[in-house]
Amino acid sequence: MANQVTDLHKAWETTENPELSSEVQSLKEKLGEHSKQLELSAEKLNQLQMENAALRDKNKAPNTASNKKRRFNTRV
Template identity: 70%
Template sequence: MARHLDVLQSHVTELHKTREEANPELSSEVQSLKEKLNEHSKQLEQSTEKLSQLELENLNLCDENQALNTASNKKR
């Protein structure tokens, strides 16, 4: 079974190599798209981190606001 998979993987690799050699323009476009996807993935990761930070900051501000409201209501 493993030998069969190795043979299939080898065929797939050869097909990819042949396709790239047969159409270098397409290969270049695919590479460009991969790079753009990588860049967008990095941006998405950074945005996710920033969102997490902002959500945490928002929770802290809500807690502070609630504490201030509670203190204000006790003074009344």
């Protein structure tokens, strides 16, 4: 049912108002471009989060060793 309404609406747009149809097409293209940019940004964010986690883990090991050494020195 929803598809039929959408199809009728599209048919009305193209026959009754070609300027509106052109504007709708332009907006759809912009939406497509923005969707692609958003997808690329999400991928980049995911990559940066993974790199951040790896660096955090790499940094955690020296800090843990330093903390253990510091605790040992304070007890002695």
